[in-house]
Amino acid sequence: MLHGEPLALLERRDGTWLRVRAPDGYHGWLHAGYVRTGTDDWAEDWTTRATARSLGAELKFEDRRFRLAVGARLVLRRDGLVDTADGRSWSVVWGVVRSDAEYRAEARLVAAPEWAQRWFSGAPYLWGGRTEWGVDCSGLVQATYAARGISLPRDSDQQALAGRAVAIDAAGAGYSAGDILCFADGRRISHVALWAGSGHVVHSALSRGGVASDDLFAHTPAAGRLRDMLVAVRRPETSRG
Incomplete structure (x- = not known):
């Protein structure tokens, strides 16, 4: 809290x-x-x-x-x-x-992932966390959109139902900054990230130690696993940026 x-x-x-x-x-x-x-x-x-x-x-x-x-x-x-x-x-x-x-207006001056990096960059991964002292993947997404005046559910599987669906594209075509990329480990949504553009996502990941920006299309095993796990892209209805 x-x-x-x-x-x-x-x-x-x-x-x-x-x-x-x-x-x-x-x-x-x-x-x-x-x-x-x-x-x-x-x-x-x-x-x-x-x-x-x-x-x-x-x-x-x-x-x-x-x-x-x-x-x-x-x-x-x-x-x-x-x-x-x-x-x-x-x-x-x-x-x-x-x-x-003013808080909402300031947040909306920049794209959602830019705001997330501005205030949460370097935050360690903490399951259940919602602050710059520790945050998990869905906590980062929820906090970022809350600053913009948009209420999202707390858990990643619930966030995978928020807003409207965006067609998954192998090159990210049609994605907008702030879209929520949802990843599944088997049948369960287990991770979410913010699309930042140019192939990059901003997310809080245990494997990265916390909040990081990663190239989803990099030729690395980690990026390949994320691409294989992508099952949904969602756009909160009133998102901007």
Whole structure:
């Protein structure tokens, strides 16, 4: 989860663990120490006010500092301070915080794979991760499109059904930057990547150690395996770039 994301509380266990539902429908267990709970009115108020996003923002409160992941939700105040979900007000000492509208507009100034590389380049592979400190293949795709105001499912097999189909072409003809290339290991979709143009894809792969740009048409065993595994190309309906 990213800071500031609203969760639906489904179950408590031993006073320590919470079963929650994320905005994308994902269910999971979290330690109560990582979540602030409150009334429905409090949650609604936070969701209404937290209309800004972090772009690598580092915050300072007295002698404390911490950095927020790209896409984390905050309240951006008129005096330039930001409020976090714990009710504290912080100054931004590094990075930026944008309003939702500015965040989306900035992301849409460039093609989706370029944005992904700008903010996630060098991020290590982490199964279940969605941040620049660790991200998996579908997490990278989801985060990239979320920045553009487009909601995608969390898992690669679900993303393989998103948007509309684009005909698979051996040379990539007809693909647009940001198309989602879906790869199957047997019958199951096991990997997704963003088409970047000129034969390249941007993806987070365990075999690459994390986020990388690769030539899908290179004469290498790894590229050959990916080409053989390609089973679908999807284009989110409102994608741009």
